[in-house]
Amino acid sequence: EPEVTQTPSHQVTQMGQEVILRCVPISNHLYFYWYRQILGQKVEFLVSFYNNEISEKSEIFDDQFSVERPDGSNFTLKIRSTKLEDSAMYFCASSEAGGVHGYTFGSGTRLTVV
Amino acid sequence: ELKVEQNPLFLSMQEGKNYTIYCNYSTTSDRLYWYRQDPGKSLESLFVLLSNGAVKQEGRLMASLDTKARLSTLHITAAVHDLSATYFCAAHTGTASKLTFGTGTRLQVTL
Numbered sequence: 001e002p003e004v005t006q007t008p009s010h011q012v013t014q015m016g017q018e019v020i021l022r023c024v025p026i027s028n029h030l031y032f033y034w035y036r037q038i039l040g041q042k043v044e045f046l047v048s049f050y051n052n053e054i055s056e057k058s059e060i061f062d063d064q065f066s067v068e069r070p071d072g073s074n075f076t077l078k079i080r081s082t083k084l085e086d087s088a089m090y091f092c093a094s095s096e097a098g099g100v101h102g103y104t105f106g107s108g109t110r111l112t113v114v
Numbered sequence: 115e116l117k118v119e120q121n122p123l124f125l126s127m128q129e130g131k132n133y134t135i136y137c138n139y140s141t142t143s144d145r146l147y148w149y150r151q152d153p154g155k156s157l158e159s160l161f162v163l164l165s166n167g168a169v170k171q172e173g174r175l176m177a178s179l180d181t182k183a184r185l186s187t188l189h190i191t192a193a194v195h196d197l198s199a200t201y202f203c204a205a206h207t208g209t210a211s212k213l214t215f216g217t218g219t220r221l222q223v224t225l
Contacts, residue, residue: 031211043157043202043215055211091156098211099145100164105157 002026004106006092012112013082021077021109023092032075033093033103034067036060043091049075082113116141118205120216127193128224135219137186137203145206146179146186147213150199157202160188193223 005024013019025032034046047057049067066078075094079086092106117140127133137146145164149157161170163179163186170177174197176189186203200220204213 033212035213042217043204043213045212045214048211050211058212099147099206099213100162102147102159102162103213104159105149107156 002104004092004094004104006090006106006109008109009107010110010112012114015084015113016081019079019082019111021079021090021092021111023075023077023106024073025075025092025094026096026104027073029094029096029104031055031095031098032067032069033095034077035091035093035105036088037091037108038088046077046090079111082111084113087111087113116143116205116207116214118203118214118216120201120203120219122219123217124220124222126222126224127190129194130192132192133190135188135190135201135203135221137188137205137216139184139186139205139214141184141207143181143184143205143207147204147206148177148186148188149202149204151202151218152199160201190221193221195223195225197221198223 007022032049035043037043045058047061048055064080068076089108089110091108093103095103119138121136148160151157161177166181168179174191179186200218202218203216
């Protein structure tokens with residue numbers, strides 16, 4: 001079964017450093033998303049991406065965050081200057097047709113900011 | 115702004131028992147999703163409910179959607195230990211391409 005692949009699985013970074021989280025969505029999917037989950041809490045939407053541009057973003061997704069699809073397969077989330085409160089599990093997801101057939105989530109990247 | 119609430123937040127039940135998890139959402143939503151999450155793991159898709167009155171079943175789990183009441187339920191029949199996990203519902207709105215997740219229900223099935 002097709003999977004959404006995320007790397008790395010765990011990243012530890014110092015406060016103020018830049019991090020890039022990487023995702024390879026399912027190849028025939030057109031819609032891409034980033035969500036995050038702070039430990040023990042619910043899953044929160046960050047951003048959606050379609051046709052090479054952001055289609056929606058949440059209040060969490062401020063100027064410190066950016067997304068990019070640098071080639072035909074990767075989808076990245078960059079945090080420019082990490083804060084302690086950015087520590088969370090970050091999930092990438094993709095969907096074929098805006099979610100009518102469901103969304104597939106990756107295994108996540110656990111980001112720890114120290 | 116769409117809000118999604120689940121109850122209960124925590125559910126401890128014995129093997130063999132039945133129970134229902136409720137998911138209420140605050141504004142019109144055209145689709146409702148259920149996910150399962152094991153500790154430290156990703157979100158596993160369980161059900162996609164696309165219309166009012168939709169009912170889907172997989173094994174011991176059955177999900178339904180009532181868009182008029184803005185309510186979805188996840189019914190567990192004759193629970194087994196392997197069902198222990200956190201279950202999330204998530205609502206989708208037609209004008210957005212995002213999911214709004216509920217608070218999650220942590221299910222613990224005891225032997």
